[in-house]
Amino acid sequence: AQKVTQAQTEISVVEKEDVTLDCVYETRDTTYYLFWYKQPPSGELVFLIRRNSFDEQNEISGRYSWNFQKSTSSFNFTITASQVVDSAVYFCALSEAALNDYKLSFGAGTTVTVRA
Amino acid sequence: DSGVTQTPKHLITATGQRVTLRCSPRSGDLSVYWYQQSLDQGLQFLIQYYNGEERAKGNILERFSAQQFPDLHSELNLSSLELGDSALYFCASSVAEATYEQYFGPGTRLTVT
Numbered sequence: 001a002q003k004v005t006q007a008q009t010e011i012s013v014v015e016k017e018d019v020t021l022d023c024v025y026e027t028r029d030t031t032y033y034l035f036w037y038k039q040p041p042s043g044e045l046v047f048l049i050r051r052n053s054f055d056e057q058n059e060i061s062g063r064y065s066w067n068f069q070k071s072t073s074s075f076n077f078t079i080t081a082s083q084v085v086d087s088a089v090y091f092c093a094l095s096e097a098a099l100n101d102y103k104l105s106f107g108a109g110t111t112v113t114v115r116a
Numbered sequence: 117d118s119g120v121t122q123t124p125k126h127l128i129t130a131t132g133q134r135v136t137l138r139c140s141p142r143s144g145d146l147s148v149y150w151y152q153q154s155l156d157q158g159l160q161f162l163i164q165y166y167n168g169e170e171r172a173k174g175n176i177l178e179r180f181s182a183q184q185f186p187d188l189h190s191e192l193n194l195s196s197l198e199l200g201d202s203a204l205y206f207c208a209s210s211v212a213e214a215t216y217e218q219y220f221g222p223g224t225r226l227t228v229t
Contacts, residue, residue, distance in 0.1 A: 045220035103161035
């Protein structure tokens, strides 16, 4: 069963628009970690943010912000005032501590295209 | 630059052959993970090592094997290659076993012809 669902396959925006990426996860663990990674056209995977299941405080880091809601099992990510350099595939990922392995289960990714 | 290095960057080989992918983790990181990214399967976890010992296995084929050496670098060996093994193979490292963020290398793009 898919543990992480990113329903949006592609999003296209004009520069300076805000972009919100949806992520819904599924786990029976009480302790888990959620991540967002970015994969630009060059191909590398870049770590953006991590959140643990005990911290639902939403934060802002520069142009990035995230909204973690355990009640709806969602971990959405927003890019404010998007720039062309934000064009990439964004992956949401889940790590479940109770399995005693710390692999990342990734969603299918959302391709973001920011047009000038 | 994540600090994780992978070699080679590109690899083209024929079906039935064997290849070795190499990964050096970030300085101080004890845990190494291997992932495969393909168009049909997405990003899939293969295997994890921590301080030289295998910790977890994911969807890794029996034709694939890996190890982590005393200097903490890791190698992923792929044998009897098939066309479907063509993919981007990532190595990632983290400080410890637990769910600290994983930092990914640039990947090795394997093409099997």
